[in-house]
Amino acid sequence: MAAKEVQGGDAEYAEFATSRSGHLYRSACLLTGGDTHLAEDLVQETLSRMYTAWRRPGWLFGGRTIENPAGYAQGILYRQFISHRRRRSAGERPIAQVPDRAGPESDSTLRVTLLEALGALPPRDRAVLVLRYWEDVSVEETAEILRCGPGAVRTRTSRALVRLRALLGDSLPDLVQR
Known part of the structure; x- marks a missing residue:
């Protein structure tokens, strides 16, 4: 064709x-x-x-x-x-809380916690983290998608991870070990 x-x-x-x-x-x-x-x-x-x-x-x-x-x-x-x-x-x-949904019990708390933490980040930080770690997109491709420079992507990624860790605090290791 x-x-x-x-x-x-x-x-x-x-x-x-x-x-x-x-x-x-x-x-x-x-x-x-x-x-x-x-x-x-x-x-x-x-x-x-x-x-x-x-x-x-x-x-x-x-x-x-x-x-x-x-x-x-x-x-x-x-x-x-x-x-x-x-x-x-x-x-x-x-809304403050995600509505109850049926799903596997083992990871639902972790999933809700991560979604809430992502939701608390600014939109561009969220976009960078989702592109880099969910979509597994390179720094250069992320920069092209978001129309910024690779240095800006690296800086934003680093700062967004710091913010995400601060939001999650000590609760994430407890949720992952379940």
């Missing part, structure tokens, strides 16, 4: 969206600190922007071809999250 056919068709986009939406949703949940409704909104917005880009002939943006649609979608998701956090100065506030 020719490259133009793969990039231009609605069926191919539907296949792409179906295969990537779960991964995008998990990343969005981590970014939003467990706010599943906001995570769904972010994924929806990401996929709609991807559809717009998908329909453009040749996938040309500023003279460069997008070779990695999955990576491009991740970048859209992170930028949408940061943009949403900037716009939301006086809007709704997240």
Whole structure:
């Protein structure tokens, strides 16, 4: 199948969206600190922007071809999250506790604790940590996605980890040993 056919068709986009939406949703949940409704909104917005880009002939943006649609979608998701956090100065506030959910008993407390700690971090710190440690993205790729320099990514990562450790305090080793 020719490259133009793969990039231009609605069926191919539907296949792409179906295969990537779960991964995008998990990343969005981590970014939003467990706010599943906001995570769904972010994924929806990401996929709609991807559809717009998908329909453009040749996938040309500023003279460069997008070779990695999955990576491009991740970048859209992170930028949408940061943009949403900037716009939301006086809007709704997240609830203090994550609602009860069925799941494995062994790691649910750890998961809730980590989500709450991530939720307490500033949006850009959260984005850097999720990209670097959840998505396993390199410093350079993280810098490209967040449109900043590699030095800024290293500095933000270091500071975000210090903040996360301060938020978790001594509770994390107890939760992991269970």
